Amino acid sequence: MSARTRPAVYLDNAATSWPKPPVVLDAIVDVMEHAGANPGRGTYAMAMAASRAVFEARRDCAALLGVPDARDLLFLSGCTEACNLMLKGLLRSGDRVVVSSMEHNAVTRPLHVLGERGVVVDVVQADPTGLVDVDAVERALAAAPARAVVCQHASNVTGTVQPIGDIADVAHAAGAFVLVDGAQGVGHLEVDVAALDVDAYACSGHKALLGPQGVGLLYLRPGLDISPLLEGGTGASGSEEPGQPKERPERYEAGTPNTPGIAGAGAAARFIAAEGAEIRALEQRLARRLREELPSIPGVRLLGPGPDDLAVPVVSFVSDRAQPDRIAFELDRRFGIAVRSGLHCAPWAHRTIGTLGTGAVRVGIGHGNSDADIDTLLAGLTEVLA
Amino acid sequence: MTPRPAHTFAALGFATTHDALAAEASLKAAGVPAVPIPTPRELGSLCGIALRLELADVAAAESELAARGISWTARAEFEDV
Numbered sequence: 001m002s003a004r005t006r007p008a009v010y011l012d013n014a015a016t017s018w019p020k021p022p023v024v025l026d027a028i029v030d031v032m033e034h035a036g037a038n039p040g041r042g043t044y045a046m047a048m049a050a051s052r053a054v055f056e057a058r059r060d061c062a063a064l065l066g067v068p069d070a071r072d073l074l075f076l077s078g079c080t081e082a083c084n085l086m087l088k089g090l091l092r093s094g095d096r097v098v099v100s101s102m103e104h105n106a107v108t109r110p111l112h113v114l115g116e117r118g119v120v121v122d123v124v125q126a127d128p129t130g131l132v133d134v135d136a137v138e139r140a141l142a143a144a145p146a147r148a149v150v151c152q153h154a155s156n157v158t159g160t161v162q163p164i165g166d167i168a169d170v171a172h173a174a175g176a177f178v179l180v181d182g183a184q185g186v187g188h189l190e191v192d193v194a195a196l197d198v199d200a201y202a203c204s205g206h207k208a209l210l211g212p213q214g215v216g217l218l219y220l221r222p223g224l225d226i227s228p229l230l231e232g233g234t235g236a237s238g239s240e241e242p243g244q245p246k247e248r249p250e251r252y253e254a255g256t257p258n259t260p261g262i263a264g265a266g267a268a269a270r271f272i273a274a275e276g277a278e279i280r281a282l283e284q285r286l287a288r289r290l291r292e293e294l295p296s297i298p299g300v301r302l303l304g305p306g307p308d309d310l311a312v313p314v315v316s317f318v319s320d321r322a323q324p325d326r327i328a329f330e331l332d333r334r335f336g337i338a339v340r341s342g343l344h345c346a347p348w349a350h351r352t353i354g355t356l357g358t359g360a361v362r363v364g365i366g367h368g369n370s371d372a373d374i375d376t377l378l379a380g381l382t383e384v385l386a
Numbered sequence: 387m388t389p390r391p392a393h394t395f396a397a398l399g400f401a402t403t404h405d406a407l408a409a410e411a412s413l414k415a416a417g418v419p420a421v422p423i424p425t426p427r428e429l430g431s432l433c434g435i436a437l438r439l440e441l442a443d444v445a446a447a448e449s450e451l452a453a454r455g456i457s458w459t460a461r462a463e464f465e466d467v
Contacts (some may be wrong), residue, residue, distance in 0.1 A: 040403035043422040043435055051435065055407035071404050159454045236403050237434035237459065250400060 003100040008336030009373045013365025014156055014184065014314045015340055016206050016213060020268070021367075024211060027267035028369070040235035041258050047239035050259050055268025058249070064269040065203070066192030067219050071248045074218045074261050079183040080106040082202035082218035084251060086179045087111060087150070090200075091228030093118030095147035098140045098176070100132045100162065101125045102155050103350045105345045106202075107181050111150070122146075127350050129304050130160035137167055141174035148199075153185030157349040157362065158304025159287070159314035161189065168197045177224070183207060186217075187272055187281065188312035193219045196272035200224065206310075209272060210367065212361055214258050220248070230254040258372050279367040286365050293374075295386045303353055303360055313365035316344075316355075321385045324361045335380040339363050390442075393466040394408050396444045397436045398458040406435035409456050414448045417455030428462040 010018050024319050036050035042048075053077070062070035079337050084105040091097055091114050097192040099111060115121045124140050126132045132151060141149070149171040154161045168178045177199040183193055187208025193201045198221070203274050205215030220226065231244045232254030237247045245251055272279070299321040305311040319327060328341035342359045343350050350356040363377065400406040406422065413420040421438040425431050439447050441463070451458060 008420065043424050048422050048435075051403055051407055057402060071402070110429065234403075235433060237399060237401055237429075237431035239433035240431065246399070247405075249404060250402050262457070 007338035009376050010338050011363045011373065011377060012338045012340050013366030014207065014367075015253055016360060017187075017210050017366045019035070019368050020124065020212065020264075021025065021271045023105055023111060023211055023271050024122060024267045025262045028212060028264040031260045031263040035263070038235070040261075047200050052223045053263040053266070054257060057262045057269070057298055060266045060273070061217055063215070065186065065201070065219060066194045067111045067157075068165055068221065072222055074220065074249050074266070076218055076252070077214060077218045078200050078203035078216035079181065079257070080216070081273060082216045083107050083181055084110045085218055085229045086200040086220070086226065087245075089177070090177065090224075091119045091147060094120075096120040096122060096138060096144055098122050098124055098146045099150040100129050100152065100334060102132065102157070102162070103150065103152055103276045103346070104156055104161065104181060104183065104349070105347070106154070106183070107150055108348055109252075112343050123348075125128075128161075128353055129306075129309070130158035130349060130353055131154045131305075132162045132167070134163055136157050136168045138170040138174075141176060141313075146171075146174065146176045146216055147329060148179050150181070153180050153182040153191070153201075154188065154312045154314070155263055155304065155349055156184050156313040156314060156359065157316055157344050158353060159184075159316075160305055161185075161310045161312060164198065166228035172197070174268055184312050184314060187276070188280065190276070190280075200226075205261065205265040206270070208366065209265065209268050210370075211268035212261045212306060215261040216264045216266070218252070220252075227303050228252050228254065245373065272348060272365060275367075281367050283313040283367065285371070286369055286371065287311065287315055289371070289374055290315045290377075292364070292382055294381075297378065297385060298386050300381070303355065314358040315363045315365070318355060318358060318360050324359045327361050327381070327384055330384040331377070331380050334384070335376060337380055390466070394441060394463055395453060395466065396439045396441055396461060397429060398425060398439065399425055399428060399431065399436045399460040400434065401459050405456060405458075406437065407462070408454075409437055409451055409458065412450055412454045412456060413437070413447055414416070415454070417433050418450055420445045420447065427464065428464070429460040458466055
């Protein structure tokens, strides 16, 4: 690796956050150096160090997310696996699911497979800013019984924050579970799953949580017994049994875990618990500034929420002067600005906001950004589109 | 070679690694000595982490764990080898 690969301005934090806090890097290296054994598989000193690293990470991630009992928070390979588990573990042929039109492929593709297996998938259309209407969800639930409502917490395209608490209320009133893709929520928003009253909440470890790639989390409400995606060894009591243990978290964590990554996620959770308010204030200020100033560049059209709307710091736009891929390339080539063009793995969302045919340029703001980065982006974009 | 004096200890078994680690942390905070050991088969499984306790500490340990809502699956007594 070389310093030459580092962009001058990194604004792709919605894909994955960078840079990571030094405490996250330190935690990963420390585990690999001093706790490199297999957690839960022995009681010699290094195995216990590995077990404690996972235990403490789970405890601290649970505290950050408002999970009352840490055993209800699972470590998985990423938010995609978490979404697959909550959907495929719960839904069966004949079930009906109500889902928002803003979902990422991590939700829509598992639902596509489930649709082929006999699950009925009904889509609730969001408005052109990407906001899901709670009344529309309620109407969809009134039309026919549903096993679950599936909705993101925040859009990875527009940054729109969905009214999850209100959606949970109408879903539960209709007897449906609420499954949330929180990939863009955790870190950017203060998340309290108990207060939100959701039944499952999937998280990414490597986005605004600021942990490493290769870790995701899934909260499951106590008593919600879904089927595991994987079966295998857990190291824990009950190895003699032919089936997967019933107890959490082992029931859903077959195989050797990503201990360094989990330790990094734990360090990230502690970092966010301490610094999150300041980070969120910075991100919100920069995103608001971008949403205010982008439309003043000739030819630029801001997508999604306006400056005064509730949103995470994910800002997308299009231009009538150049395609998104050309804009992203020129921003990188001329100014070293890293942004993301295309569909952002979310064709449903782009269809909803009217950009399925073109995609968009997405700016993902993170904890490492500053006003100078926004200055550089706005000046560079002005020049690219001149 | 002088034989070691017989020593009897107790061990608690747990359903999950998380429960065993939660118990260890709880007992440490309460000042009750507990040592992680491989689960003896007498506790109902050959895998997982158990906690070894001095017999004199068993009552305090179980009281502490019960107060914290931490469950153990079994308790047995053993002679050191």
